Every structure is written in C-alpha cells, then in structure tokens.
Amino acid sequence: MSGIEVLADRLESYLEPEQINQVRRAYFYAEQAHDGQTRRSGEPYVTHPLAVAGILADMRLDHQSLMAAMLHDVIEDTGIPKEALAAQFGETVADLVDGVSKLTQMKFESKAEAQAENFQKMALAMAQDIRVILVKLADRLHNMRTLGALRPEKSRRISRETLEIYAPIANRLGMHSLSTEFEDLGFKAMYPMRSRMIAQAVRDARGNRKELLNQILESLQACLERAGLPGTVVGREKHLYSIYEKMREKRRAFNEIMDVYAFRIIVDKVDTCYRVLGAVHGLYKPFPGRFKDYIAIPKANGYQSLHTTLFGLHGVPIEIQIRTEEMEEMANNGIAAHWLYKSKDDVLNGQHARTRQWLKGVLELQQSAGSSLEFIENVKIDLFPDEVYVFTPKGRIMELPKGSTPVDFAYAVHTDVGNSCIACRINRRLAPLSEPLESGQTVEIITAPGARPNPAWLSFVTTGKARSNIRHALKHQRQSEAIALGERLLEKVLVSFETSLEQIPEQRIQRVLRDYDMATLEDLLADIGLGNRMAYVTARRLLSNDAPAEVEASVRSEATAQQPSSEEAPLAIRGTEGMVVSFARCCNPIPGDPIVGFITSGKGMVIHQETCSNLAEHRGNSEQILHLTWDKNVSGEFTVELRVELEHQRGIIAQLATSITVADASIDKISVDERDGKISVVQLALRVRGRLHLSQLIKRIRALQGVVRITRLKN
Structure with a gap:
C-alpha cells in the first residue's frame, strides 16, 4: 500500500470521505510538482510533505491543514505561484501554504538578524491563522527526525534554532509532546556525547x-x-x-x-x-x-x-x-488537541482564547520594537513563562513570568497604566516598584497624570511588553524634548537676526528641508536639539538665498572671526528639559552657578559650570559652547558634592545626617575616610534646589560641634 493510502486509512477515523479525497488530490499535485527532486538522503522529495501531513494527522488536524502540509514547499521549491494553488485548492489552503513559505530562511547580514526576522514573520503569520505555525512545527519536526543526512555544522545550526525558538513556541502553545521531542532531538544533535x-x-x-x-x-x-x-x-x-x-x-x-x-x-x-x-x-x-x-x-x-x-x-x-x-x-x-478550526466570529474555547491573547501581545511587541533583534529579545523572555499569579484590587487574576515586578504588572494591565505609574501597593502596603512579585499577592498601581517612564525601570523589568513599551515611550519622550530644545536654540539665534521662525516663508523652510533631506520641520528641530546640527548654521540657511555650500563656508569664516551671538540674551535653563539636557557630573552645576552648555552630537546639551576645567580645550569653539542662564522659575533637585572634615566624636556622622535632613536636602551617597587618628573626611553627594539652599545647608552643618572644614567639590 502506498504512503498516501496508509495516511488516508488513518484519516477515516475523523475526516469525511470528500475531505480525504481533497488531501489525496493535494498529495498527487505535490508529487507532480516535486517530480525529479530528491532529499539529501536520496529519497523522493514528496516523502517529506507526506511525513509532515502524517504528523498533523496524529494531532487530528483538519483537511485544509493536511493539504497545506502536502503543498508547503510547492511555492518555494517549484515556482508554482500562489494564484495557481488558490485556483486548484481554494484561497484558505493557498494562504496557509503562502504563510508557511514566508517563514523560510532568508539571507540577512547576521545570523541573529536572520533568526529575528524569521521570528517576526512567524509571529505575523501565526496571528493571521494559527494553523500556519502548526504546519511549520510539523515541518521542523520531520526535518529534526531526519537530521542525520546533513553536515554536522548545519545540523547543529538547525538544532540551536529549534531549541531557542521552535521548542518554546510548541511549549507556549501547550504542545508538550512536540516540545519534548524537539528538545531531545536538538540535544542529541548539539551534544551527541552528553x-x-x-x-x-x-x-x-x-x-x-x-x-x-x-x-x-x-x-x-x-x-x-x-x-x-x-x-x-x-x-x-x-x-x-x-x-x-x-x-x-x-x-x-x-x-x-x-x-x-x-x-x-x-x-x-x-x-x-x-x-x-x-x-x-x-x-x-x-x-x-x-x-x-x-x-x-x-x-x-x-x-x-x-x-x-x-x-x-x-x-x-x-x-x-x-x-x-x-x-x-x-x-x-x-492547541492542536481535538482540533476544530474556528472563525473569528465563533466563541473561542479557553486554550484558543489564551493563544489568541498571547499572539495579540506578540503583535503589540512587534509594533513598538525598535528592531527585529529587540523584538526577538522581548519575545524570547515571554516564551519561557515560569508564571506567578497575582490579583488586581478587584480580584482579577493576572499571570506574569517569574521575577516580574509591579512595573511589569502595570504594563500587563494597560500600556497607559505602565507609562503613568509612580508607585505601588503590594497587599495594601507601599512597596518599591522593583520588588519581585509572588503568587497570591494583590497589586495596586498608583498613577499620576503627566508621569513618564523612568529609564532605570529597564534594569529590573522582566516582561517583553514592559521593556518594549518603556523603550518606545523614552524614545518618543526624547524626540519631543529634542524638538522643544531645538526650537528654543533656533529661535534664540533668529532673535539676534531680528526675526522668528513664524516669519520665515514656508517655501524657504521646505527648501532647507530638501537640502538636509528631511521630511518635516520637527525632524530638523530634533536634529538641532540633539546636537547633530548647529542652530546658527540652520538659521543662516533659512535666511539666505545663497547655495548651501556658500552658506556653510560663510558661517565657518564668521565663526573663526568672531562669536556671532555675543549680544544675544543667554538661553534660560528651567530644569525640566528632560533627557536632552543633562548636568555634568564633573562639576555638578546647581541653580545660581554661572553655567555654559556643551553641545555633543547625538546626546543634546550637557551643562557645566563656567569655570569647569574639562571645557578648557573647547572654549574657543562657538559652535559647541553656548552661554546659558538659569530661569527664574527653575525647578527640581540638583546634585552637589561636599567634603566635610570632622573631629572624631561618637555619633557625629548621625548628627551630620540629621542636620542635612532637617535642612530639607537628601543624601544620595556618603563615604567616610580617616585622614589621621583625630580627623575623618566625609564625602557627600546631596540633592539641593540651588545655591541659596546649599548655603543654608552649609550654615547648618558648620554649626555642628566638631566640624573643621567644608568644601564644595568642583572637578
């Protein structure tokens, strides 16, 4: 009895005679299409699709999946177009075959990228029709069973991909038998001796x-x-x-x-x-x-x-x-148990609903990920879900991977909840956002309008959804802050030319955008804010009718002759500019200190004290150094470093800490070094509101008995 007839006998237990005939027809079509092709083992190629269909028959899959299994290599290996398959076997089967074909290996710059791109395509195909991945898993299983015919390095590469991607997907879809066989076959090929x-x-x-x-x-x-x-x-x-x-x-x-x-x-x-x-x-x-x-x-x-x-x-x-x-x-x-394919209009049973939910999450990750490698890094985390089960305040159960934190929980509830999260309660007590959750806990997230994700969250979140959304929000936040800073820098220069951005004709702006190969004015402003483009050069380009090269040359000669912005009012720093404006750690400027801005390409503006020795070699460069002032309404807390010399006394460090707290400042870091038997040197990193606040603090510390000297550290 031929292979197809053996399969047809097995299918009689759960398929209709007409459906079995359609599977037969797909087999004969594949046999003809692959005529003359052989596998590396020397067998006719059609034995592979037949074996794949056999694996799906063990799972009792529907006739369309079995037909797609018979035809899964036809588009890729024989040049027969999708349209021809659709005419012969219907749109659904053609879509399944096309979905499986698109999951085949493609050439990319690196293997990691290739794997990541493949996985992205797999996720999209799965979301369209889950049967695509079931056919692909069966295809991979038969390839793993017949690895012996391949070269050792190729079989190891396929095995690694199977252990990293296909076994976890089978496990995520609840297919334990398949996942176990993938793992044992992959293990045997990767580490035969072990x-x-x-x-x-x-x-x-x-x-x-x-x-x-x-x-x-x-x-x-x-x-x-x-x-x-x-x-x-x-x-x-x-x-x-x-x-x-x-x-x-x-x-x-x-x-x-x-x-x-x-x-x-x-x-x-x-x-x-x-x-x-x-x-x-x-x-x-x-x-x-x-x-x-x-x-x-x-x-x-x-x-x-x-x-x-x-x-x-x-x-x-x-x-x-x-x-x-x-x-x-x-x-x-x-998901393949007692397979019954349901359309989107039907009510999904528990397993299908859970899978659909997971795939929806995968698609969300794909949309917010910056690259295919970032996407696969996030999804790999979610493929190994050793879960914890926690409750919302209303009693709803949330399942999260082991090691998840309240921030992961917040993003699992909703992206907006995660983005505006500021604190949490675990079992009604306030807890750190980085605390790992345990099964059975009730988690309540405290949000605030206008709150933003903290970059530090990336160091402790566990789920791909949280990591991806934090990165996405930070990227968006950085972009909007760069646009705001870029606009202020450009307007500041335009004021010195007695004009403003509003007064520049639209066609001139469009001409400069074309010269710079940019789509929108926001892109240009963001580039200025990030330090990739000089505000003065851009202003001259916007105001000049000369060719771009002539403007650039003219600006350079001006920059060497004199600083063009000597009469301009300095830019005011508010302390709320965000990630594109940072404060130098070498000199720790605080409100009240004379300051300058150092513009670095891609990083935005770093603020230093005017006397900072690290800027010595850049002082003559008017393109990079910008004179600044503090805004009257500057807000926030700023780091300052103090060195305090103390006489040895019992409890003096505790008194020092109490004085700082009473002065409404907070200690970030403290270290004590003994200079000799009588004097201790304490180095403090403190958070203060400005110079006035600092002088009040120093006055309070100086009043302590045993304080010998206080020095503010700069560089």
Whole structure:
C-alpha cells in the first residue's frame, strides 16, 4: 500500500470521505510538482510533505491543514505561484501554504538578524491563522527526525534554532509532546556525547529503581481502589534534555535528579482530581509548599493539572500530577488537541482564547520594537513563562513570568497604566516598584497624570511588553524634548537676526528641508536639539538665498572671526528639559552657578559650570559652547558634592545626617575616610534646589560641634 493510502486509512477515523479525497488530490499535485527532486538522503522529495501531513494527522488536524502540509514547499521549491494553488485548492489552503513559505530562511547580514526576522514573520503569520505555525512545527519536526543526512555544522545550526525558538513556541502553545521531542532531538544533535551518556545513565538507573517504582505504583493504585476512585496510575519518565538542563542550571548531580519518582494519575472528571488528591495525601505525607493547583488557575499555555510532592517509601520524594483525560490530551497536544478550526466570529474555547491573547501581545511587541533583534529579545523572555499569579484590587487574576515586578504588572494591565505609574501597593502596603512579585499577592498601581517612564525601570523589568513599551515611550519622550530644545536654540539665534521662525516663508523652510533631506520641520528641530546640527548654521540657511555650500563656508569664516551671538540674551535653563539636557557630573552645576552648555552630537546639551576645567580645550569653539542662564522659575533637585572634615566624636556622622535632613536636602551617597587618628573626611553627594539652599545647608552643618572644614567639590 502506498504512503498516501496508509495516511488516508488513518484519516477515516475523523475526516469525511470528500475531505480525504481533497488531501489525496493535494498529495498527487505535490508529487507532480516535486517530480525529479530528491532529499539529501536520496529519497523522493514528496516523502517529506507526506511525513509532515502524517504528523498533523496524529494531532487530528483538519483537511485544509493536511493539504497545506502536502503543498508547503510547492511555492518555494517549484515556482508554482500562489494564484495557481488558490485556483486548484481554494484561497484558505493557498494562504496557509503562502504563510508557511514566508517563514523560510532568508539571507540577512547576521545570523541573529536572520533568526529575528524569521521570528517576526512567524509571529505575523501565526496571528493571521494559527494553523500556519502548526504546519511549520510539523515541518521542523520531520526535518529534526531526519537530521542525520546533513553536515554536522548545519545540523547543529538547525538544532540551536529549534531549541531557542521552535521548542518554546510548541511549549507556549501547550504542545508538550512536540516540545519534548524537539528538545531531545536538538540535544542529541548539539551534544551527541552528553546525550549518549545521560541516556545510558537513565537506563542503568531505571534498572536499579524498578522494584521501588513498582512498589510505589501498586500502593497508589491500591489507594485509589480502597477509596473507590476510578483512575490510571502511570510512571512518568523525565526526558533527557530536562535532566541535562536541571543538572546544568541547578548544579545538581545526576543521582539527585533521578532520586525523584514521578507519577501521573489520569481520572474521569475534575471532581475526581481533588478527591484523588485527598486520598494520596492520606497515603503519604505531602511536602509543605509544594502543592500547585493549575486546574483552578491554568498556566498561560492552557495546561491544567494538580501537582503535589509527597514523602514516599523510605522517605523518597514522589512527584504526582493528577488530571482528567481531556487535560492529558491538552497537555500533550495543546492547541492542536481535538482540533476544530474556528472563525473569528465563533466563541473561542479557553486554550484558543489564551493563544489568541498571547499572539495579540506578540503583535503589540512587534509594533513598538525598535528592531527585529529587540523584538526577538522581548519575545524570547515571554516564551519561557515560569508564571506567578497575582490579583488586581478587584480580584482579577493576572499571570506574569517569574521575577516580574509591579512595573511589569502595570504594563500587563494597560500600556497607559505602565507609562503613568509612580508607585505601588503590594497587599495594601507601599512597596518599591522593583520588588519581585509572588503568587497570591494583590497589586495596586498608583498613577499620576503627566508621569513618564523612568529609564532605570529597564534594569529590573522582566516582561517583553514592559521593556518594549518603556523603550518606545523614552524614545518618543526624547524626540519631543529634542524638538522643544531645538526650537528654543533656533529661535534664540533668529532673535539676534531680528526675526522668528513664524516669519520665515514656508517655501524657504521646505527648501532647507530638501537640502538636509528631511521630511518635516520637527525632524530638523530634533536634529538641532540633539546636537547633530548647529542652530546658527540652520538659521543662516533659512535666511539666505545663497547655495548651501556658500552658506556653510560663510558661517565657518564668521565663526573663526568672531562669536556671532555675543549680544544675544543667554538661553534660560528651567530644569525640566528632560533627557536632552543633562548636568555634568564633573562639576555638578546647581541653580545660581554661572553655567555654559556643551553641545555633543547625538546626546543634546550637557551643562557645566563656567569655570569647569574639562571645557578648557573647547572654549574657543562657538559652535559647541553656548552661554546659558538659569530661569527664574527653575525647578527640581540638583546634585552637589561636599567634603566635610570632622573631629572624631561618637555619633557625629548621625548628627551630620540629621542636620542635612532637617535642612530639607537628601543624601544620595556618603563615604567616610580617616585622614589621621583625630580627623575623618566625609564625602557627600546631596540633592539641593540651588545655591541659596546649599548655603543654608552649609550654615547648618558648620554649626555642628566638631566640624573643621567644608568644601564644595568642583572637578
């Protein structure tokens, strides 16, 4: 019997005769299209699509998925267009084949970029029709099963991609059997020697443990019979890759991992699961804190089961999973379990709804990510969801990856909540935004209108959504701040020419934008604000009818002859300019100090004290150094460094700290150095509002008994 007829026999158990005939027709079409092509092993090429369809048949997928599996390489390998497939087999099948074809390897500048681009395309294809990824996963599984025919370096590359991307996706879609096989095949190809050694060690250990394993299994079975509970007890084998990962990550010996005996109890309904749990807890003593109820709160990929760990015979730990037959099917095949493709108008069941939600999140990440590499970095985090479950104040359950913080929670609720978050309460107490969350906590986010994400959040957030949205908001914030600063710098120069931006004709602005190859005036202003373009040069270009090169030459000669802005009013600094204006750490300027701005390409303006020695070599450069003043309404707190010499006295440091707090200043950093037996030198980094506030603070410190000298550090 031919391969297609063997498959057709298997399909009779769940497909209609007409649907099976359509699958046959797709096979013969693929056979003709691939005529003369062979695989690296020497077999006819059509054996591959047939095997892929066979894998999908094991998952009981619909006939359209099986047809797409038969035809998945036709567009790419034989030159037959999508339109021809649509005419023969309908738009849906053609779309599926096209979706799978688009996930094929493309050439990019780096392998990391190639992988990232592929993953982006995969995410988009998945969002359009989840069956695309199921066909792709089956295609990859058959390729992994037949890796032996490839060169070692190619098989290692494919295996690494499988372990990094395809196994986690299968796991995220709840397809445990597929994920496990991917991991073991990938492990075997990547590390053949380690794989062989662990496999042999498992065989040896299994032989030594057989008697004890049978004793535990019989005692569990007898326990169910005594309680009159229907259920099947099976021993659960750990797969090779999971043993290897546990040994590597937890730095545990092979014997420690194999000392745990694992069993699965399959029952008829949910109610029985909880009754079985009570029965086994009566048989063996449970480990405290090791019970997990994934039936009441399913995992993000739809997985449901009760997990418990018991002290068994001779004190050996026993891990038990209790679930229904339907949950077992879902655990193994995930979204493909009892496959029934639903249109967008139908009500989605729990697993489909969760998958759809995840894909929606993936698409949001893709839209806000700056590059494909940033996107894949974010999604990889979300593909390994060791979850924690927390509650909103209204009792809604939120699932987040392990290690998530209140900021991750805020972004999971809504992007706007994350962007305007300023504080949080965990179980009704105020807590730091960086505190890792634990299952069962209630989290309340405090927001404020006009609040902005803090760049420091990037150092502790866990989820891709939070990281991506923070980066996106910061980029947007930086852009708008650069535009505002650029406009102020340009207007300042235009005032010296007795004009303003409003008075410059639109056609002249458009001409300069064309010269600079820019789309909008905002782009030009942002470029000035970031220090990439000089405000004076841009002003001259806007006011001149000369050719661009002549204007540039004229400006250079003026710049060397004299500083053009000597009579202009200095630019006023308000302290609220944001990320494009920063304060130099070398001299720590504060309101009241004479200041200058140093414009650096791509970074904006750094403010220094006028006397700062770090600016010595730039002082003659009028293009980079800008005279500034402080705005009357300057706001915020500014860092200042003090050196305080003190006589040794008990409690003097505490008195110093109290004086600073009473003077309404805060300490950022403090270090104490003993100069000799009598004098200690204290270095302080403080936050003050300005020079007046600083002088009041110094006066208060000087009043302390034992203070010898106070010096403000500059450079």
